[in-house]
Amino acid sequence: MKTESSAELRNTKELKTFSRNHLKISETKSRKHLFEYSDKNYHFENFLSEEERYDIFNLQKLPQGDTQGRYPSIFKVQSAKYEELLERRLVSLMFPDEDPSIFTIKNSLSLLNLEQPTKPHVDGNYPHENKFYIIKSCVALLAFDTEEDDVDDLTTSLITFKQHLNEYKRGGMELDYCFEHNTVPKVWEDFKGNRLENHKNSFIPKGEEKDYQHVTFTHEGQMQYGLDIDKEIVMHLGDLATFNPYQMHMTKGYDELIPGGKWALRIILYKRIHE
DSSP states (O other): OOOOOHHHHHHHHHHHHHHHHHHHHHHHHHHHHHTSSTTOOOEETTOSOHHHHHHHHTSOOEEOOOTTOOOOOEEEOOOHHHHHHHHHHHHHHHOTTSOGGGEEOTTOOEEEEESSOOOSEEOOOOSEETTEEEEEEEEEEEEEOOSOSOOTTOOEEEEEEEEEOOSOOTTOEEHHHHHHHTOOOSOOBOTTSOBOOOOOOBOSOTTOGGGGHHHHSSGGGGGGBSOOEEEEEEEOTTOEEEEOTTEEEEEOOOOTTOTTOEEEEEEEEEEEOOO
């Protein structure tokens, strides 16, 4: 059996230390860029046509490993055609007065199979790609798993919260998991990195308790407390919504006509940074 020498062990430790430090420096550099466009988010109706939704849904799907060992719900997809088309369309709508060449969505397309409405969570998208830093997360509604023939009036709602993490965590952060392991953040920030005051109020609007049962049925309902809804975005098929990269968000409960959930396209928008 081959054993590692002291030098090799030392180099391995040094490499791990370098990697951690490199990541920390990268996160510090990227953090300031999170706030450049954090005060503006969008909802574009009919962003995708029916044909585009069909084409994107049928791209080859590469399942991504789940950090908690669950069955994959995120699938990487690649298409040079749709990367170019979606990047051009997205940037022209969001930043019509800026140079489009400083933005990219390259290698960022993923399909999300959301059989159940999501609970409050923060995504775990890496903060930068080479000289490009993350500035927006985007989701477009592709398909419903339903027996209904007419889907034009079916909707789901994306809920975004005022609470932000404003830092990268591998695998993201799921509030459900945090309650299980007693790791709920003690400090939340707003969209500009300012510390928010903690409170114990419920974010669930009066009369809408039924739409949030997936939040209240575990942990004695504790997940409903301490957050503030920023927006409720009601989305039809083809709509696209944006939110900040490390902003807490969730899905409102599904309509009974959507028993099997939905598929969505996730796009990460990056901007080139000139240091």
